[in-house]
Amino acid sequence: MPTHAIILAGGRGERFWPLSRRDRPKQLLPLFDGRSLLQRTADRIAGWIRPDRVWVVAGAEVMPEIRRQVPFLLESRCLVEPAARNTAAAIGAAAVAVSAVEAQAVLLVLPSDHWIPDPELFREDVERAAGAAQGLGGLHLFGIAADRPETGYGYIERGAEVPGWPGTHRVVRFHEKPDPERAIEYATRPEMLWNSGIFVWRASAILDAMRLAVPGMAPLLSELRAAVNQDAERARPQTQEALARFFVRSPSESIDTAVLEKHAETYVAPARFRWSDLGTWVAWGEHLPAGADGMRCRGSVVADESRDCIAYSEGGLLALLGVRDLIVVRMGDVTLVCDRNRAQDVRRLVRWVARQGDLEEYL
Amino acid sequence: MPTHAIILAGGRGERFWPLSRRDRPKQLLPLFDGRSLLQRTADRIAGWIRPDRVWVVAGAEVMPEIRRQVPFLLESRCLVEPAARNTAAAIGAAAVAVSAVEAQAVLLVLPSDHWIPDPELFREDVERAAGAAQGLGGLHLFGIAADRPETGYGYIERGAEVPGWPGTHRVVRFHEKPDPERAIEYATRPEMLWNSGIFVWRASAILDAMRLAVPGMAPLLSELRAAVNQDAERARPQTQEALARFFVRSPSESIDTAVLEKHAETYVAPARFRWSDLGTWVAWGEHLPAGADGMRCRGSVVADESRDCIAYSEGGLLALLGVRDLIVVRMGDVTLVCDRNRAQDVRRLVRWVARQGDLEEYL
Numbered sequence: 001m002p003t004h005a006i007i008l009a010g011g012r013g014e015r016f017w018p019l020s021r022r023d024r025p026k027q028l029l030p031l032f033d034g035r036s037l038l039q040r041t042a043d044r045i046a047g048w049i050r051p052d053r054v055w056v057v058a059g060a061e062v063m064p065e066i067r068r069q070v071p072f073l074l075e076s077r078c079l080v081e082p083a084a085r086n087t088a089a090a091i092g093a094a095a096v097a098v099s100a101v102e103a104q105a106v107l108l109v110l111p112s113d114h115w116i117p118d119p120e121l122f123r124e125d126v127e128r129a130a131g132a133a134q135g136l137g138g139l140h141l142f143g144i145a146a147d148r149p150e151t152g153y154g155y156i157e158r159g160a161e162v163p164g165w166p167g168t169h170r171v172v173r174f175h176e177k178p179d180p181e182r183a184i185e186y187a188t189r190p191e192m193l194w195n196s197g198i199f200v201w202r203a204s205a206i207l208d209a210m211r212l213a214v215p216g217m218a219p220l221l222s223e224l225r226a227a228v229n230q231d232a233e234r235a236r237p238q239t240q241e242a243l244a245r246f247f248v249r250s251p252s253e254s255i256d257t258a259v260l261e262k263h264a265e266t267y268v269a270p271a272r273f274r275w276s277d278l279g280t281w282v283a284w285g286e287h288l289p290a291g292a293d294g295m296r297c298r299g300s301v302v303a304d305e306s307r308d309c310i311a312y313s314e315g316g317l318l319a320l321l322g323v324r325d326l327i328v329v330r331m332g333d334v335t336l337v338c339d340r341n342r343a344q345d346v347r348r349l350v351r352w353v354a355r356q357g358d359l360e361e362y363l
Numbered sequence: 364m365p366t367h368a369i370i371l372a373g374g375r376g377e378r379f380w381p382l383s384r385r386d387r388p389k390q391l392l393p394l395f396d397g398r399s400l401l402q403r404t405a406d407r408i409a410g411w412i413r414p415d416r417v418w419v420v421a422g423a424e425v426m427p428e429i430r431r432q433v434p435f436l437l438e439s440r441c442l443v444e445p446a447a448r449n450t451a452a453a454i455g456a457a458a459v460a461v462s463a464v465e466a467q468a469v470l471l472v473l474p475s476d477h478w479i480p481d482p483e484l485f486r487e488d489v490e491r492a493a494g495a496a497q498g499l500g501g502l503h504l505f506g507i508a509a510d511r512p513e514t515g516y517g518y519i520e521r522g523a524e525v526p527g528w529p530g531t532h533r534v535v536r537f538h539e540k541p542d543p544e545r546a547i548e549y550a551t552r553p554e555m556l557w558n559s560g561i562f563v564w565r566a567s568a569i570l571d572a573m574r575l576a577v578p579g580m581a582p583l584l585s586e587l588r589a590a591v592n593q594d595a596e597r598a599r600p601q602t603q604e605a606l607a608r609f610f611v612r613s614p615s616e617s618i619d620t621a622v623l624e625k626h627a628e629t630y631v632a633p634a635r636f637r638w639s640d641l642g643t644w645v646a647w648g649e650h651l652p653a654g655a656d657g658m659r660c661r662g663s664v665v666a667d668e669s670r671d672c673i674a675y676s677e678g679g680l681l682a683l684l685g686v687r688d689l690i691v692v693r694m695g696d697v698t699l700v701c702d703r704n705r706a707q708d709v710r711r712l713v714r715w716v717a718r719q720g721d722l723e724e725y726l
Contacts, residue, residue: 018682302722304712305705315696317725319381321712322702326686333678335698339685342668349667349684359665362680 003130004105004203005045006094007036009058009112010084013103015280019312022363025330026278027113028065032287039280041318042070044119053105055098056112057090057291059080068231082244087197089257090249092210092221093243095203100228106130107206108197114277115287121273129200129269132168134346138201139209140168143193144275149183150209152279152344153194154256156268173274174256190217192270195256196275206259213262215251220246239244280343281327285310299330308340330346365416365701366493367566368408368450369457371473372401372429373444379644381697382675383571390476391428391639397651400641405433407482408471418461419475420444420453426652434484445607451621452613455573455584456606458566462547463591469493470569472562472618477640478650478694484636488530492563494633495531500630503531503563503570506556512546515642515707516557517619521629534629535620556631557620559638569622577616582707583609643706644690648673662693663726669705699726 006143013026020026035043045054051072057079058066068071078319079093091109098105108126116122129140143156159170166204178186186192199206211218216324227242251258260266278284288296294308301311303320311318313330320328325340353359376389383389390401398406408417414435419551420442421429430436431488438661442456454472460469471489490505506519517540537558549555562569574581592604614621623629624655641647651659664674666683674681676693683691687701701709718720 016679041582300722302712302716302717302719304708310535313698317381317697317716317722319697319699319712319716320701321699322705322710323689326700328697328698328700330693334680334682335676335691335693336681336682336684337686337689337691337700342685345667345684349665349682351666352667353682356665359680361662 002056002102003049003108003126004053004089004098004102005049006110007056007109007110008040008087008090009052009278010064010081010090011113012084012112012114014350015180015279015344016159016284017346018331018336019314019329021332024065025062025113028040028062028069031278031284032115036069037115037288039069039111039224040073040116041114043110044122045069045110046072046091047098048107048123052077053078055094058112059084059276061149066204071313077267079243081247082239084245085096085250086252087255088210088217088253089247091199091206091248091255092217093224095207095210096224096228097239099203100225101122102112103204105203106133107199107201107203109201111197111277114197114274115273116273118273125269125272126200128167130270132162132165132241132267133200133202133205136162136165136267137167137202137205138179138267139205139260139263140267140269141260142196142198142271142273142275144196146187146192146194149180149184149187151178151180153177153277155186156193156195158191158193158268158270162267167269168267169270171268174261183336192272193270196271197277198255198271199255200269208346209259209263213259214251220249240258254312279312281312281329281338282343283338286325310340343352365465365468366412366414366471366489367416367418367461367465368416368473368476369454370401370404370413370419370473371450371453372419372425373447373453374474374476375447375714377614379641379647380693380709380713381694381725382677383696384695386424387428388425388476391432392427394507394647395478399432400478401429402432403479403589404473404475404583405478406418407718408473408487409435409639410482410601411448411486414469416444416465418457421446421475422455442606443603444610446610447611447615448613449615450618451573451577451616452610452647454569455580455585455613456560456609456620457572458573459584459587459591460568460602463588468566469496470562470564470566472564474560474640477560477638479636479638481636488632489563491530494527495525495630495632496565496568497533497564499525499528499630500565500568501630502626503621503630503632504623505559505563505634505638506559507559507634508553509550509555510674512543512550513557514541514543514546519556519558521554521556521633522552525630530632531630532632534631537624556633558618559634561634562618562631572622574628576622577614579614583612585647592631607611637681643709644673644675644701645703645706646691648685648690657714673703679698 013020016026053340055077155175155333157172226245242329285296297311299313301318306320307324327338329336367570376383379389384517449451518538520535520536525531576610587609648659660674664678670687672689674691690701
């Protein structure tokens with residue numbers, strides 16, 4: 001039951017702008033102790049998954065930096081997306097590529113930008129889920145106990161534990177991102193878990209599920225498989241070309257809505273490891289020590305009579321006077337000043353800036 | 364009755380930080396239509412005061428830039444302060460220097476960083492005040508009708524008009540900067556005027572008043588006068604040396620508290636010209652057109668769902684999201700984020716930054 005890891009590193013981290021920029025997305029930034037989230041993701045699995053079983057999917061523009069940051073990655077395990085196509089296509093392509101090497105493989109699908117400080121617990125949880133994915137079949141995902149009324153995530157309603165598979169529960173239902181009122185209710189119900197975006201399944205299981213659930217996907221997957229098989233022993237020029245064709249023609253959908261929510265046999269494992277997707281500046285701020293006035297600052301920041309702000313400055317001084325509940329980030333030639341409750345909307349702001357045309361240089 | 368203008372250009376503009384920096388104080392910044400406030404001050408008098416009657420007092424570090432910006436200034440009219448000593452010393456030194464050239468001169472004392480958009484009315488008001496200073500004697504200053512309950516200025520209580528001198532009123536009393544409650548009361552009383560910091564008097568009158576009011580000043584002024592007289596026809600090396608000695612030994616006091624408030628014969632002329640001291644970012648913002656949401660922005664600024672902010676950016680993008688009532692200024696390597704009601708406290712913040720030692724480069 002060899003486990004292969006698929007690291008999804010194609011994200012742009014728009015909600016982390018202006019720290020994350022197009023050529024330096026969030027997962028490649030040295031946010032903690034000089035190592036990036038991608039490096040910490042690779043560190044987390046390096047002790048127990050062989051290098052030739054670690055795969056990464058990302059765009060061509062960031063692949064050189066990814067390989068610089070994670071030197072053990074093999075070139076043949078780096079799958080280039082010519083255009084961002086969300087998680088369904090990336091996972092489908094990786095499942096085909098892994099299958100060609102190891103037909104019985106179990107896949108651990110990992111976002112590259114999550115914070116998980118308990119590598120041992122993580123490994124135990126993954127190994128248990130991999131056992132269930134192998135023995136029980138189906139699609140497995142990790143759920144996170146909600147510790148606040150979060151409106152930014154989808155929720156999974158956990159059902160009964162599966163007899164003989166401790167820690168593996170049936171999924172009763174997937175729930176969309178709730179409104180604030182409903183989020184408060186969910187936070188009081190222990191069966192409501194956040195969808196972590198970390199998945200475990202057999203390569204064959206996800207490919208079968210994808211063929212069933214995503215219209216038009218079956219021929220694309222078959223065509224990719226044929227090219228990859230032909231290419232298996234050679235210098236893989238066809239694989240990269242076939243990958244490019246596959247991504248361009250694939251629908252841009254998330255694996256959650258395109259496959260998981262439609263699939264009959266999904267399971268959720270409540271994570272015992274701590275987890276944060278560091279999805280916004282507020283989530284990041286929670287990992288900084290807070291001053292007595294609730295200020296969480298990093299870099300060259302001076303603050304006078306200010307409270308409950310998250311402030312980050314690189315390459316210049318940030319001076320705050322008499323302000324509260326702000327996110328202030330100064331990075332290179334951009335300064336963001338944002339209400340603390342609007343952290344989710346930074347992505348929208350970035351997309352708006354992109355539409356202005358003459359502000360491209362700041363993205 | 365020749366009038367000489369004394370432009371006081373020694374200010375640091377700390378409340379305009381980070382736009383104003385030590386090497387580029389507020390009065391030298393091209394804030395309006397590409398011309399600095401100093402240049403606009405010089406423009407205002409250039410048509411009716413001869414170049415050899417225009418004097419400037421400022422520190423050595425800014426004098427080259429002053430002479431670059433105002434090419435008609437004569438070298439002999441540039442009085443260098445070796446150390447900032449507030450307005451009393453600067454005015455005393457200038458009065459001595461002017462007297463050596465023209466004993467009967469009337470002085471128009473002008474801050475270099477005020478905004479006065481009515482040059483013709485200004486000239487008329489000054490000429491009237493100069494006539495009164497000559498004929499009636501005493502110390503004359505311009506008072507500004509309060510259009511808001513301002514706590515940042517001292518107030519002058521205007522008394523009766525002096526018979527025969529229209530527009531010239533006796534001063535009943537000087538009032539300190541009021542608390543907010545009292546400022547509201549003052550704003551309803553037409554006899555309460557702001558002290559503009561623009562003065563008109565004979566050189567001999569202010570020197571006599573200074574000798575009487577400021578302990579220890581008389582011998583300093585006499586010593587300076589002796590050096591200046593000796594030097595009158597030569598290349599003035601002694602004058603500069605004597606000036607340096609004078610400033611270093613002078614008390615650092617404002618002309619208002621050190622002389623005017625103690626003097627028996629002070630007059631106030633209600634200004635007919637419009638005036639702003641552009642003392643803070645808020646005062647500056649009032650000269651920018653406001654958007655429908657009360658946003659006053661200049662430079663590369665994008666704002667989303669933000670209200671009633673003043674935002675300025677030079678050399679980079681400033682992005683605001685969901686914020687209100689802020690002053691945000693990005694200038695070179697410093698970004699200031701300040702509550703709109705705390706504009707007066709920027710000076711205190713700058714002084715605090717100065718005390719940190721390792722942040723000198725940002726001042």
